[in-house]
Each structure stands twice: as C-alpha cells, then as structure tokens.
Amino acid sequence: MPTESSRARSTNETRDRILGVALDVLGDNPDAGMGDIAAAAGVVRRTVYGHFPSRLDxxxxxxxxxxxxxxxxxxxxxxxxxxxDATWVGFVARVWPVAHRYRVLLALRRGEYGEAIHGLLGPLDELLADLVRRGQDSDVFARHLPAGVLSQLAYGAVFAIADSELPNGTPGARAATITSLLLLGVPESRALALVDDRL
Known part of the structure; x- marks a missing residue:
C-alpha cells in the first residue's frame, strides 16, 4: 500500500509532468486547450483540472x-x-535557456492572460529596470527612454529571438545578447567585444 509520502511524490511528479508538457504544447500553439495538454501528458482532462482548476491557473x-x-x-x-553592460551580458547568457523554455509567455502576455502575467512579472521587471538605471547612471546605457521602458524593450528582444530561434541554433543567444545591448544604447563595437569575451 502506497505511503502518504509516495502518493505526494507521485502527485508532484504528475503535476510537474503536466507543466513540462504544457510548456511544449503551448510553445507550439499558444491557443491549445487543457484537453490538448492532457492528451500530450498522457492523462485525462480531469487529472489536469485536478491540479489546475482553470487554464489561467x-x-x-x-x-x-x-x-x-x-x-x-x-x-x-x-x-x-x-x-x-557586462552584467547584462552575463544575465542573458545565463537566462537564455530559461527564456527559451518559457518563450510562450511572450505570446500569452499579449493575449487574454496579459494582465495576470504582467502582474506576476512585476518583481522581475523592477530588477531589470534597476540594472538599466544603474547603466544609465554610469553612462553605459542610453537615457532616451526611462529605465523601465528601455529594460522591457531589451528584454523583450531576448524573448522574441528565443521564440524565433531556428532548429539549427540560429540566431541564438549571441544574437539576442548583441541585439539587446544595441537596444540599450551600447555601441556595436563594445557590444561585440563584451559578447566575444563572455559567450
């Protein structure tokens, strides 16, 4: 007879599997429904709804x-x-696999779940704005836009490139890093040198 801890472990494994499959399914089709996710996860819809009462959840x-x-x-x-600017390069290099994995959030943020996603991303948005503000204060990032807007443009480019990455690996993390640095106002020669040093 299964113990309480083995049942809990099995429940958590099922939940994690559903979430992993959901990322893949939604990555292929952001409009996919809970039934599509259940089928891909090899469970019935009731199981998905048992873990997540709604698609929004x-x-x-x-x-x-x-x-x-x-x-x-x-x-x-x-x-x-x-x-x-060097910190930004290190951040993008480390965050690239995460951005690539969660790239579907970019599409979902533009849809009906945009407000919920935007609210949850608030703390991350603040950290990004703080980093860009630090760069503006030390004259390595442009000042033509407020830090919050500029950080979102640069980070949005990272997600957009992650979403459009081709199977052969291009354009990839290098292109995302250079593009985001250029958007932040870093001169191309400096952006290329930073990326060559770090990637």
Missing part, C-alpha cells in the same frame, strides 16, 4: 516558475561588481 503557475528562475539568475548576475 496553469498559466499563472508557469509564469511563477519562470519568474522564480529568472529572478534567481538576475540576482546572481547583478551581484557582480562589473559594469552594467
């Missing part, structure tokens, strides 16, 4: 996981005493 959980992972990466990168 599922999207929120995916977003919370993404925020936790990306915040940890940014906090670690920002602990470095390096210039803000």
């Amino acid at each position: 599922l999207i929120r959980t995916l977003t919370e996981r993404a925020v936790t992972e990306m915040t940890a990466v940014l906090t670690e990168a920002d602990a470095s005493p390096a210039e803000a």
Whole structure:
C-alpha cells in the first residue's frame, strides 16, 4: 500500500509532468486547450483540472516558475561588481535557456492572460529596470527612454529571438545578447567585444 509520502511524490511528479508538457504544447500553439495538454501528458482532462482548476491557473503557475528562475539568475548576475553592460551580458547568457523554455509567455502576455502575467512579472521587471538605471547612471546605457521602458524593450528582444530561434541554433543567444545591448544604447563595437569575451 502506497505511503502518504509516495502518493505526494507521485502527485508532484504528475503535476510537474503536466507543466513540462504544457510548456511544449503551448510553445507550439499558444491557443491549445487543457484537453490538448492532457492528451500530450498522457492523462485525462480531469487529472489536469485536478491540479489546475482553470487554464489561467496553469498559466499563472508557469509564469511563477519562470519568474522564480529568472529572478534567481538576475540576482546572481547583478551581484557582480562589473559594469552594467557586462552584467547584462552575463544575465542573458545565463537566462537564455530559461527564456527559451518559457518563450510562450511572450505570446500569452499579449493575449487574454496579459494582465495576470504582467502582474506576476512585476518583481522581475523592477530588477531589470534597476540594472538599466544603474547603466544609465554610469553612462553605459542610453537615457532616451526611462529605465523601465528601455529594460522591457531589451528584454523583450531576448524573448522574441528565443521564440524565433531556428532548429539549427540560429540566431541564438549571441544574437539576442548583441541585439539587446544595441537596444540599450551600447555601441556595436563594445557590444561585440563584451559578447566575444563572455559567450
């Protein structure tokens, strides 16, 4: 007879499997429904709804996981005493696999779940704005836009490139890093030198 801990472990494994499959299914089709996710996970719809009472609950959980992972990466990168542009390069290099995995959030953020996703991303958005503000204060990032807007443009480019990455690996992390640095106002020669040093 299964113990309480083995039942809990099995429940958590099923939940994690559903979330992993949901990322793949929604990545292929952001409009996929709970039935599509259940079929791909090899469970019945009731099982998916047992873990996530609505599609919004599922999207929120995916977003919370993404925020936790990306915040940890940014906090670690920002602990470095390096210039803000070098810190940004380190952040994008570390966050690339996470951005690639959660790229569907970019499409979902533009849809009916945009407000919920935007709210959950708030703490990460603030950290990004703080990093860009630090770069503006030390004259390595442009000042033509407020830090919050500029950070979103640069980070949005990372997600957009992650979403359009081709199977052969292009354009990839290098292109995402250079593009985001250019958007931040870093001169091309400096952006290329930073990326060549770090990637």
